Amino acid sequence: MEDGRKGALALTVRLFPDLIALYRSAYSGAPYFELFTEEEVKHLLVELMGKREIALYVAITKDGEIAGFTWGYGLSPDEEIARQLEGLEELPEELRSAIKGSRAAYIAELAVDSRFRNRGIGTKLVSDIVEDFRRRGFTHVVVRTNVGNIPAKRIYEKLGFVQIPGSAHPVEHERILSGLRVDLRVFFYKEIDIA
Numbered sequence: 001m002e003d004g005r006k007g008a009l010a011l012t013v014r015l016f017p018d019l020i021a022l023y024r025s026a027y028s029g030a031p032y033f034e035l036f037t038e039e040e041v042k043h044l045l046v047e048l049m050g051k052r053e054i055a056l057y058v059a060i061t062k063d064g065e066i067a068g069f070t071w072g073y074g075l076s077p078d079e080e081i082a083r084q085l086e087g088l089e090e091l092p093e094e095l096r097s098a099i100k101g102s103r104a105a106y107i108a109e110l111a112v113d114s115r116f117r118n119r120g121i122g123t124k125l126v127s128d129i130v131e132d133f134r135r136r137g138f139t140h141v142v143v144r145t146n147v148g149n150i151p152a153k154r155i156y157e158k159l160g161f162v163q164i165p166g167s168a169h170p171v172e173h174e175r176i177l178s179g180l181r182v183d184l185r186v187f188f189y190k191e192i193d194i195a
């Protein structure tokens with residue numbers, strides 16, 4: 001009698017190969033100029049998979065190509081980002097308590113393939129991930145970007161994020177292609193209407 005098993009398939013099992021390639025190329029340009037190895041990005045993505053309440057949105061073209069992605073997770077008070085935020089004197093009180101109560105989420109990654117930029121994909125990804133967090137009961141979403149990252153800032157501001165006063169801080173790059181060694185980052189947040 002047949003056991004229901006079909007013939008063997010020739011498979012290669014890999015960890016998000018297209019996401020890794022996209023990540024590496026997206027951050028090699030302005031304003032980051034960072035060169036990541038495949039192993040470093042794998043490590044980063046595996047670390048993100050271990051976060052609580054993750055959300056991953058991937059934009060795929062009709063031809064099946066990955067055009068962009070965003071990855072976020074629920075912030076817990078002992079998270080490194082949460083600790084950085086809580087150290088800010090000017091952190092709005094409602095955001096401080098959302099972090100303490102684990103009701104704040106963090107968008108850790110956002111990248112769109114340079115071939116597909118300026119067509120609204122980044123905006124759609126952020127808007128969808130925010131909506132996902134809203135449905136799951138988060139009341140605030142936090143992001144961090146470079147002060148000179150005009151497209152990213154445009155997306156966040158357009159979607160109602162506001163800059164957290166006093167949150168500008170330098171971040172030293174380790175994997176420099178050219179240009180900047182230290183860049184200035186800033187946090188934005190958005191209060192979500194869960195009504």
Ligand SMILES: CC(C)(COP(=O)(O)OP(=O)(O)OC[C@H]1O[C@@H](n2cnc3c(N)ncnc32)[C@H](O)[C@@H]1OP(=O)(O)O)[C@@H](O)C(=O)NCCC(=O)NCCS
Pocket residue numbers: 026027030031109110111112113116117118119120121122123124144145146149150151152154155158
């Ligand atoms: C940031 C990024 C994700 C944006 O993706 P995208 O799909 O091009 O974004 P969108 O098309 O939805 O929106 C970009 C906005 O910036 C605007 N913009 C882009 N370049 C601009 C410029 N030089 N000056 C002014 N506005 C600019 C676009 O006009 C658009 O605004 P609009 O919708 O009001 O017209 C993409 O540039 C990227 O992957 N960059 C590298 C990685 C990165 O910086 N990630 C963000 C980390 S926080």
